[in-house]
Amino acid sequence: MFRRKLAILAVAVLAFAVLALGVGAKAMDATLIGLGVVGVLFAAAIWSSLRISSFLQVFTGIFGVEYVLFGGVVLLGQLGLWPEALADFMVSRSLPATVAVFGILVWAASHLRVIRSITDIADLYFNDREVKPAQIWPFGVVRMRENRLATIALVSLVLINQVQVGINVRLSFFNRDWFNAIQEKNAADFWSLLYTVFLFWAVIYIVIAILEYVVQSGLTIRWRQDLTNRYTTHWLDDGTHYRMALTGEQADNPDQRIAVDVDRFIELTYGFSITLLATVTTLVSFAIVLWNISASFTIPGTEIVIPGLLFWTALVYASVGTLITHFIGRALAPLNFQQQRFEADFRFSLARLREYAEQVALLEGERAERQIVMGRFGNVIDNFWRIVNLRKRLLAFTAFYGQISPIIPYVIAAPFYFLGKVQLGVLTQTAGAFGRVEGSLTFFINYYVSLADYKAVIDRLTTFGASIRAARALGREPPRLDIAQESGPDVRLDDVELRLPGGRAIVSVPQLTLRAGESALITGASGSGKSTMMRALAGIWPYGEGRISVPAGASVMLLPQRPYIPMGTLRLAVSYPALSGVYTDAQLRDALVAARLPELADSLDSQENWSGRLSGGEQQRLAIARALLARPDWLFLDEATSALDEFSEAALYKMLAEKLPETTVVSIGHRTTLQAMHRRHLQMQPGADGRFTPGDAEQRATA
Incomplete structure (x- = not known):
C-alpha cells in the first residue's frame, strides 16, 4: 500500500517539477529552473525508492510531500498569488530544492x-x-x-x-x-x-x-x-x-x-x-x-x-x-x-x-x-x-x-x-x-x-x-537426513549415516526397525553414537543422510540425562514443555506421586530455583512426571534414570509400563539390570571403518 502511494507521489513530484521548469523558463528565473531540475531528479529517485527499505521510504515520502508543498508556496509567491497577510510565513526559495536533495541523498544512502x-x-x-x-x-x-x-x-x-x-x-x-x-x-x-x-x-x-x-x-x-x-x-x-x-x-x-x-x-x-x-x-x-x-x-x-x-x-x-x-x-x-x-x-x-x-x-x-x-x-x-x-x-x-x-x-x-x-x-x-x-x-x-x-x-x-x-539451513540441502511421516506404526531407519559436527561419520544404520509396543534398550561403549542416534530419531540432529520413517501424527518425547528445569513455580517445572494451565492440579499431583515425588505434590505454586534445590535423581523423576502428563507415543530415555538407585529405577520402569501402556519406550543405558526391563536389546557394534552399527544382542521376555 505504501509503495503505491509512493508511486503516486513520484508522479506528483514530476508534475510539479515540470510546472516549475515551465514557469521558470517563462520568467527567466534561475531559482525556479533549478527547482524544476532537482524535482525531476527527485521524482526519478522516488520511483527507484519503490524497491528500497520500507524504513527509508518513510523519509523519502516525507521529503516528497514537503517538496510539493514548499515548492507550491514558492511558486505562488513568484506568481504574486501568495496572500499579503501570510507574508511572514513565506518559505525560503531554496527550501523546496533542499528537501528534494535530502530525498535524493536518502535514495543514494540506501545503496x-x-x-x-x-x-x-x-x-x-x-x-x-x-x-x-x-x-x-x-x-x-x-x-x-x-x-x-x-x-x-x-x-x-x-x-x-x-x-x-x-x-x-x-x-x-x-x-x-x-x-x-x-x-x-x-x-x-x-x-x-x-x-x-x-x-x-x-x-x-x-x-x-x-x-x-x-x-x-x-x-x-x-x-x-x-x-x-x-x-x-x-x-x-x-x-x-x-x-x-x-x-x-x-x-x-x-x-x-x-x-x-x-x-x-x-x-x-x-x-x-x-x-x-x-x-x-x-x-x-x-x-x-x-x-x-x-x-x-x-x-x-x-x-x-x-x-x-x-x-x-x-x-x-x-x-x-x-x-x-x-x-x-x-x-x-x-x-x-x-x-x-x-x-x-x-x-x-x-x-x-x-x-x-x-x-x-x-x-x-x-x-x-x-x-x-x-x-x-x-x-x-x-x-x-x-x-x-x-x-x-x-x-x-x-x-x-x-x-x-x-x-x-x-x-x-x-x-x-x-x-x-x-x-x-x-x-x-x-x-x-x-x-x-x-x-x-x-x-x-x-x-x-x-x-x-x-x-x-x-x-x-x-x-x-x-x-x-x-x-x-543445516540438514536442508541433500545429502540430508530425511524424516518421513508414514502410515505404519513403526519407526524405521534406512541407509542412515550420522556424522559429528566436524564431519566424521560415527553411526551407520543400513536398516533398523523399532516396532511399536516393543520396548528397546540401546547399549554400547561411550562415544559409540547412542545419544547421536537418539537425537536423530527425535528429529533434532542435522548432520547425516538417509531416511527415518516415523508414524504419521505420532508424538515423540526425549528425556536427557540432565533434564532442563525452567525458572518459576513447580507447576511450570512439571508442566514443561506444555504451557501453563494445560494440566489440572490433580493431574500434576498424581504425576508427581507416581514419579515417587509425593513430598512435592503440595508445592505446585512454590517459586524456587528448582534446578538447584532438587538432587539429580529428583530432577530425573520430575522429568518422568512430565512424560506421564504428556503421554507420548514414543518415549526416548537417554540415561534418564542414571542418577537413581536400581530399585527406584526398576520401580519407575514398571510404573511407566502400567501408566503408559500405549507408549513405546526406547532407552539408552549402561546398567545390565536395564535389560530385564526391555523386550529388545540393541548393541552399538564397531566396524572396521570406525563407525558403529546397532544390532540385536539378545531377546528377553518383558519384565
Whole structure:
C-alpha cells in the first residue's frame, strides 16, 4: 500500500517539477529552473525508492510531500498569488530544492552496505503487517497494522523535529532583535519581543517536546517488543538454538544480543536517523542565515570579499576536524565489538558458576573457577584500557577543537562590529548561526564514539541473524537426513549415516526397525553414537543422510540425562514443555506421586530455583512426571534414570509400563539390570571403518 502511494507521489513530484521548469523558463528565473531540475531528479529517485527499505521510504515520502508543498508556496509567491497577510510565513526559495536533495541523498544512502545492514534489521518491524491493538490518545484503543502505526509515529516525529528546527531559526532572529534593543536601550521593544515572541514560541516548543517524548516512547517500546519477539522466535524455532550451539557460528551470548543489542539498536537507530535529519535541517536553515549575514564579509585584514565567508569557514573547519577525528578513532568500532563480547562472556561465566554451584563446591573447584572468571574479566579490563587509550587521544583532539570553535565567528565578524557596520544583535546572531552550522557539520566528530558503538551493535545483530539462518539451513540441502511421516506404526531407519559436527561419520544404520509396543534398550561403549542416534530419531540432529520413517501424527518425547528445569513455580517445572494451565492440579499431583515425588505434590505454586534445590535423581523423576502428563507415543530415555538407585529405577520402569501402556519406550543405558526391563536389546557394534552399527544382542521376555 505504501509503495503505491509512493508511486503516486513520484508522479506528483514530476508534475510539479515540470510546472516549475515551465514557469521558470517563462520568467527567466534561475531559482525556479533549478527547482524544476532537482524535482525531476527527485521524482526519478522516488520511483527507484519503490524497491528500497520500507524504513527509508518513510523519509523519502516525507521529503516528497514537503517538496510539493514548499515548492507550491514558492511558486505562488513568484506568481504574486501568495496572500499579503501570510507574508511572514513565506518559505525560503531554496527550501523546496533542499528537501528534494535530502530525498535524493536518502535514495543514494540506501545503496551503502552499512545502511543496508541497518535497514535489514529495521524493516523486520516496518514490514510487520499484523493487526495489533494500540492505545492512542484521544481515540482510546484502536486496532491497526503494526507497520502503518510505526509509519505514522515516525512521520509525526520527523515533522515535530522539523518544527523544532524552525522554532530555533525563528528564535535566532528574536535573539538578534532582542540584543539590538538592548544595545539601543529600547525598553519597549525589549519587553514586547520577550512576551510576544519568545514566550509564545517557547511554550509551543515545550508542548511539542512533551508530545515528541510520548510518541517516541510508544514507538521504541513497540519496536523493541516486535524485534525481541522475532529474534527469540527465530532463535528457538525448529531447534535452531541447539543447531547454533553445534555449528559454533559467530553468535556468542545470544541472550545479550536479544536483551541488550536489540534495545541498543532501536535506541541508536531512532536517535541517529532523527538526529541526523535534524542536523541536516539545521545545517541548511542556518547556512542560509549565515550566508546572508556574511554575504559581503571580507577576509580579516584584507579587502577581498568572499560571499558567504562564514559558511565556507565553517565547512572547511568542520571537514578538517572530521578527517582528523576519523584518523584517530577508526579502530574504536572493532574495539567496542570486542568489549561487548568480553562483557557477555564474563556475565555468562558467572551465571554458569551459579548454576553449577553444588558441583563446584563438591569438587572444591573455587580456586579454578576464580581463575577462569578473573581470566575472562581480565579480557574485559585489557580491552577496556585499549579503548581508554584510543578515546584519550580522541578526546584530546575534540576538546581542543571544541574550545576553538566558538571564537572563530567573533574573530571574523568583530571588525565589522567595531567599524559600526553591524549591530550587537547581528554579531550574536552570527555567532549563533555559525555555531549551529559548524555543529551540524561536525556531527561525525560529536557522535564518533556513539557511532562506533552503533556499528558494533549492528555487527552483532547482523552476525546473529546470519548464524540463525546458517543453523536453520543445516540438514536442508541433500545429502540430508530425511524424516518421513508414514502410515505404519513403526519407526524405521534406512541407509542412515550420522556424522559429528566436524564431519566424521560415527553411526551407520543400513536398516533398523523399532516396532511399536516393543520396548528397546540401546547399549554400547561411550562415544559409540547412542545419544547421536537418539537425537536423530527425535528429529533434532542435522548432520547425516538417509531416511527415518516415523508414524504419521505420532508424538515423540526425549528425556536427557540432565533434564532442563525452567525458572518459576513447580507447576511450570512439571508442566514443561506444555504451557501453563494445560494440566489440572490433580493431574500434576498424581504425576508427581507416581514419579515417587509425593513430598512435592503440595508445592505446585512454590517459586524456587528448582534446578538447584532438587538432587539429580529428583530432577530425573520430575522429568518422568512430565512424560506421564504428556503421554507420548514414543518415549526416548537417554540415561534418564542414571542418577537413581536400581530399585527406584526398576520401580519407575514398571510404573511407566502400567501408566503408559500405549507408549513405546526406547532407552539408552549402561546398567545390565536395564535389560530385564526391555523386550529388545540393541548393541552399538564397531566396524572396521570406525563407525558403529546397532544390532540385536539378545531377546528377553518383558519384565
